[in-house]
Amino acid sequence: MAARDRHGLEAPWGEFRHIGKATPKVDGLAKATGAAVYTDDLTLPGMLHGKTLRSPHPHARILSVDTSEARRLPGVLGVLTGKDLPVRYGIIPWTQDETALAVDKVRFVGDPVCAVAALDEDTANAAVRLIRVEYELLHPYLDPFEALKRHDPAIHEDRKEGNISKRVELSFGDVDAGLAEADAVVEGDFYFHGTTHGAIEPHCALARYGADGVLTLWSSTQITHYVHRALARVLGMPPHRIRVVQPCLGGAFGGKSDPFSLEFCVARLAMLTGRPVKMLYTREEVFYAHRGRHPMHLHYRTGARRDGTLTAVDAKILIDGGAYSSYGLVTTYYAGQLLTGPTHLPSYRFDSTRVFTNKPPCGPKRGHGSVQPRFAFEVQLDQLAEKLGLDPIELRRRNVLPPGSPTVNGQRVTSNGFLECLRRVEDASGWRLRRGRLPRGKGLGVAGSMYISGTNYPIYPNGMPQSGIQLKVDRSGLVTAFSGGNDIGQGTNTIVQSLVAEELGLALDQVRVVAADTDLCPVDLGAYSSRGTFMIGNAVLDACRNLRGRLIDAVAERWKCDPRRVLFMDGAVLDREDPSRTMTSVEAIQHAEERFDTLGSTGSYNTPKLGGDYRGGTIGASPAYSFTAHVVEVEVDEETGRITCTRAWIAHDCGKALNPLLVAGQIEGSAYMGLAEALLEDHSVNRFGLHQGPSLLDYRMPTAVDTPELLALIVESLDPEGPYGAKEAGEGPLHPSIPALANAVHDAVGVRLCHLPFTPGKVLKALRELRAREAPERLVVGKG
Amino acid sequence: MSLGRFCATIRGVLLHVNGDDHEVSAPDHWTLLEVLRYRLGLTGSKQGCDKGDCGACTVLLDGRPVISCLVLALEAVGHQVTTIEGLLPAHLAQGGSGADPLQVAFDRCGALQCGFCQSGMILSARALLKRNARPSETEVREALAGNLCRCTGYTQIVQAVALAVAEATGGALPPRAWEQPPEGA
Numbered sequence: 001m002a003a004r005d006r007h008g009l010e011a012p013w014g015e016f017r018h019i020g021k022a023t024p025k026v027d028g029l030a031k032a033t034g035a036a037v038y039t040d041d042l043t044l045p046g047m048l049h050g051k052t053l054r055s056p057h058p059h060a061r062i063l064s065v066d067t068s069e070a071r072r073l074p075g076v077l078g079v080l081t082g083k084d085l086p087v088r089y090g091i092i093p094w095t096q097d098e099t100a101l102a103v104d105k106v107r108f109v110g111d112p113v114c115a116v117a118a119l120d121e122d123t124a125n126a127a128v129r130l131i132r133v134e135y136e137l138l139h140p141y142l143d144p145f146e147a148l149k150r151h152d153p154a155i156h157e158d159r160k161e162g163n164i165s166k167r168v169e170l171s172f173g174d175v176d177a178g179l180a181e182a183d184a185v186v187e188g189d190f191y192f193h194g195t196t197h198g199a200i201e202p203h204c205a206l207a208r209y210g211a212d213g214v215l216t217l218w219s220s221t222q223i224t225h226y227v228h229r230a231l232a233r234v235l236g237m238p239p240h241r242i243r244v245v246q247p248c249l250g251g252a253f254g255g256k257s258d259p260f261s262l263e264f265c266v267a268r269l270a271m272l273t274g275r276p277v278k279m280l281y282t283r284e285e286v287f288y289a290h291r292g293r294h295p296m297h298l299h300y301r302t303g304a305r306r307d308g309t310l311t312a313v314d315a316k317i318l319i320d321g322g323a324y325s326s327y328g329l330v331t332t333y334y335a336g337q338l339l340t341g342p343t344h345l346p347s348y349r350f351d352s353t354r355v356f357t358n359k360p361p362c363g364p365k366r367g368h369g370s371v372q373p374r375f376a377f378e379v380q381l382d383q384l385a386e387k388l389g390l391d392p393i394e395l396r397r398r399n400v401l402p403p404g405s406p407t408v409n410g411q412r413v414t415s416n417g418f419l420e421c422l423r424r425v426e427d428a429s430g431w432r433l434r435r436g437r438l439p440r441g442k443g444l445g446v447a448g449s450m451y452i453s454g455t456n457y458p459i460y461p462n463g464m465p466q467s468g469i470q471l472k473v474d475r476s477g478l479v480t481a482f483s484g485g486n487d488i489g490q491g492t493n494t495i496v497q498s499l500v501a502e503e504l505g506l507a508l509d510q511v512r513v514v515a516a517d518t519d520l521c522p523v524d525l526g527a528y529s530s531r532g533t534f535m536i537g538n539a540v541l542d543a544c545r546n547l548r549g550r551l552i553d554a555v556a557e558r559w560k561c562d563p564r565r566v567l568f569m570d571g572a573v574l575d576r577e578d579p580s581r582t583m584t585s586v587e588a589i590q591h592a593e594e595r596f597d598t599l600g601s602t603g604s605y606n607t608p609k610l611g612g613d614y615r616g617g618t619i620g621a622s623p624a625y626s627f628t629a630h631v632v633e634v635e636v637d638e639e640t641g642r643i644t645c646t647r648a649w650i651a652h653d654c655g656k657a658l659n660p661l662l663v664a665g666q667i668e669g670s671a672y673m674g675l676a677e678a679l680l681e682d683h684s685v686n687r688f689g690l691h692q693g694p695s696l697l698d699y700r701m702p703t704a705v706d707t708p709e710l711l712a713l714i715v716e717s718l719d720p721e722g723p724y725g726a727k728e729a730g731e732g733p734l735h736p737s738i739p740a741l742a743n744a745v746h747d748a749v750g751v752r753l754c755h756l757p758f759t760p761g762k763v764l765k766a767l768r769e770l771r772a773r774e775a776p777e778r779l780v781v782g783k784g
Numbered sequence: 785m786s787l788g789r790f791c792a793t794i795r796g797v798l799l800h801v802n803g804d805d806h807e808v809s810a811p812d813h814w815t816l817l818e819v820l821r822y823r824l825g826l827t828g829s830k831q832g833c834d835k836g837d838c839g840a841c842t843v844l845l846d847g848r849p850v851i852s853c854l855v856l857a858l859e860a861v862g863h864q865v866t867t868i869e870g871l872l873p874a875h876l877a878q879g880g881s882g883a884d885p886l887q888v889a890f891d892r893c894g895a896l897q898c899g900f901c902q903s904g905m906i907l908s909a910r911a912l913l914k915r916n917a918r919p920s921e922t923e924v925r926e927a928l929a930g931n932l933c934r935c936t937g938y939t940q941i942v943q944a945v946a947l948a949v950a951e952a953t954g955g956a957l958p959p960r961a962w963e964q965p966p967e968g969a
Contacts, residue, residue, distance in 0.1 A: 022894070023901045024891045024892050025891070025894070025896060026892070027896075027899070028890070028891035028892075028893050028899075029883055029887065029888075030899075031891075031896040031898075031899030031902055032868075032874050032883060032887035032888070032890045032891050032896055032902060032906060033868065033869070033871070033883055033887055034827070034828020034867065034868035034869045034903050035828070035869075036827070036828070036899055037827070038827075038830070038900065040821075040827075040831070041821070042828035043822070043825075122792075124813070135854075146934075160939075181870060197934075198934050199898070199934055200830070200832040200838055200840050200898070200900045200901050200932060200933070200934050201830070201898065201900045201902075202831075202832065248898075248899065249898060250830065250898045250899070250900030251897075251898040251900055251934050251935055253934070280831075282834065283832070283833040283834065283835070283837075306884065324945075424966055427967040428961075428967070428968065488898060489897035489898025489899065489900075489935050490897065491897070510852075611788075649961075660962055660963075661893075661894040661940075662894060663896045663962075664894065664939075664940070664960065664962045665935070665940055667895055667938055667962075668937035668939045668940065669897065669933065669934075669935050669936050669937045670937075671937060672936075672937030672938070673934075673937075691885075695833065695835065695837055696832065696833045696837035696838045696932060697835075697837040700934055701934065702927075703929040703930075703931075703932065703938075704924075704925040704926075704928045704929050704931075704933075704938040704941070705925050705926060705929045705969070707937055707938050707939075710937050710939050711961035712939075712960075712961050712962045713961060713962060713966070715960045
């Protein structure tokens with residue numbers, strides 16, 4: 001790590017003026033008044049509308065495609081098939097197995113086959129229906145266990161490992177000895193069902209191809225930079241002739257972090273027709289485009305000594321990847337690599353396999369790859385506490401990673417506020433007085449977790465910064481920050497504004513942010529892996545510190561004083577030793593421009609060298625880790641089997657809360673999403689490969705009435721490398737929601753729920769089994 | 785306007801939107817949402833599902849919240865349509881300053897993350913406060929139950945409505961969980 005990537009924790013001008021305050025968002029009023037412009041809000045003169053023909057079969061070979069009738073339909077200006085966009089792409093450079101439109105095979109119901117551009121949406125839809133595709137049906141793999149066992153026909157025929165997308169086996173310490181020396185071992189199977197992001201804005205892209213040969217793509221993406229690269233690759237164009245812009249984005253949660261078919265199709269159609277082309281996915285298409293949380297079959301063994309200290313964890317995980325690789329290589333690692341804190345594992349082994357199936361492709365969703373294993377593990381910690389007669393919070397306390405020590409898989413952990421998180425939820429929930437003592441049917445459960453603040457290495461190997469910022473300083477006193485970061489609602493642009501204002505001693509309205517436009521902004525790798533605040537934040541501090549000296553020196557020269565006396569604050573400049581001497585920051589900027597020429601600066605952030613010294617040891621390495629603890633309160637109706645989550649206390653260690661309003665929003669939003677995955681949401685397909693309810697009514701996202709009271713508690717551990725000590729808050733707080741809820745159900749009615757989602761039917765079945773175990777004679781009802 | 789052959793009859797309709805009269809021609813089957821967004825350029829109303837599930841397209845029809853993707857443009861003829869874009873000018877016209885107090889409250893409370901659901905959410909809340917100036921939290925949650933938000937977990941949205949109510953009625957907003965000092969601190 002370069003020295004300039006560490007900026008210290010101190011307020012630059014004595015005390016924080018903006019940081020740590022609940023400041024409204026930079027774009028809040030624009031959004032509240034309807035002025036904010038999202039991709040589908042854009043209309044260009046002469047614009048055409050695109051539509052996609054999708055596969056009705058989960059697995060089939062394409063024998064022929066006849067588009068002649070569609071092409072003859074008046075109002076249709078362009079039709080594409082797989083042959084028009086044959087170049088493969090994929091977010092991970094080593095597993096590029098997607099094409100914008102199917103070339104020879106379709107691999108899931110919904111796989112894009114053809115695209116059309118027409119004068120209006122109705123004509124485009126009509127044209128899609130006129131395309132004739134002849135398929136040879138192939139055996140569909142809808143069960144990951146079957147896909148693991150056989151691969152004739154293989155889903156991806158050119159792969160050596162059959163239907164296996166990725167396998168990772170890693171072992172740290174002596175797991176067998178650890179299990180042998182344990183006083184208690186719990187072993188069990190867990191199932192995570194698969195869920196999707198459900199951002200309210202459907203995917204949308206608009207392309208324009210100018211006579212100058214420049215292609216501009218506006219897209220609802222959270223990875224402008226990777227889309228830029230993918231477009232250049234697939235279109236065979238030099239990247240400098242491509243501009244990618246992310247307008248205001250209506251939610252993503254990982255669901256817009258792959259390049260998607262529509263981005264390539266509108267680009268090619270715009271080039272083909274010479275007119276702008278827009279495509280907006282229907283809600284049903286969004287469900288099939290998916291990239292949501294992987295279904296996982298998890299088998300865990302966890303051992304502990306009598307005093308509750310763990311000895312070993314042994315995990316075997318089968319991951320149902322769906323039809324394409326997407327981020328699956330990383331998912332397969334994360335499923336194992338991210339479990340190694342906050343609980344110290346003296347020995348740990350995981351065997352994680354991702355298989356292809358003929359289902360909508362899975363990918364990263366908030367808490368990528370690690371939410372499912374966390375569920376299994378945190379339930380087992382609860383089982384161990386029960387077996388050993390320990391309080392589950394106390395058991396977690398006894399196993400917390402010692403300060404300064406690396407995890408068992410070699411990851412460096414800097415700041416760690418987990419103990420404080422536990423203390424906060426324990427106090428706030430009244431745990432000591434209430435847990436185990438509530439009336440039957442009511443219960444409390446706890447769980448904890450750790451998550452990355454960005455990944456240590458970029459998705460494609462390179463030595464360039466992960467995040468860049470450029471500042472432009474105007475004579476009006478306005479500083480414009482050009483940020484490559486993708487603000488997807490989490491507030492990255494607001495953080496940039498606050499940090500610039502803080503570092504340069506300006507008022508907030510003297511800073512504006514231009515973001516996520518590859519022509520205007522330096523590269524940031526995108527909104528994924530909770531990297532924004534940490535990496536963009538550090539780049540902002542770097543850029544500001546490259547500029548600040550010039551502003552100070554210009555004032556000091558004018559005042560003929562020691563530069564150390566110059567103080568910038570909220571847009572005013574003060575002399576620390578002579579209160580009568582002041583100027584405005586506007587004057588200071590003008591002096592600096594006279595003295596030093598046109599003002600601006602750049603800044604960047606790159607990660608230090610981190611990670612374990614083994615193959616895959618860098619996956620899961622992060623410059624800082626966040627920590628979370630939940631206590632969840634439930635009521636279980638034993639007659640109907642219905643679980644109601646009534647309250648959740650969520651304590652999250654975000655390092656330093658740069659803006660507590662935003663941090664609280666991330667904590668609450670994470671917990672809401674996790675609890676919904678436990679109780680309501682289910683992204684599964686039936687035996688025909690069809691989604692069982694691809695609508696926002698059938699996919700049961702909670703309303704304001706269904707959502708429990710969410711109590712966000714902020715813990716600040718001040719990370720030595722984060723900007724002013726900040727770490728992530730966007731994904732970590734989701735992890736404990738599901739196991740804490742499962743553990744609360746056990747506290748309430750004594751059943752262990754291990755198969756998600758926790759539907760009333762499963763609760764009733766578990767209750768019946770529990771009663772049978774407790775009083776087996778009552779089961780004997782039949783006559784001899 | 786260029787249209788392909790599969791477009792149905794085009795008809796001119798007169799719509800009253802945010803106090804203005806607009807003569808619009810659109811295919812008969814177009815919804816109010818489509819006409820607002822793609823003919824009048826009032827893109828503040830969002831399409832999240834196009835089938836009445838998400839509420840992102842909520843507008844007010846004679847002051848009552850309706851899901852504009854389920855209302856044909858023709859059905860809105862003769863009614864007063866209010867979209868999110870109408871609130872700020874109406875507030876100014878009534879002698880206020882800045883945005884509508886509900887819009888300001890949503891901003892101040894952090895209720896706007898991605899912002900995609902918020903025009904519908906704010907209009908549903910606006911309609912609620914019109915008929916009930918002091919709603920309970922349960923009443924707020926019930927009134928907003930037709931508007932899905934995927935970002936916030938609704939907490940900051942409910943707080944925003946509570947703030948707008950408090951400011952209008954002189955009440956106070958209770959401190960939020962994260963604002964209270966930890967026990968023993």
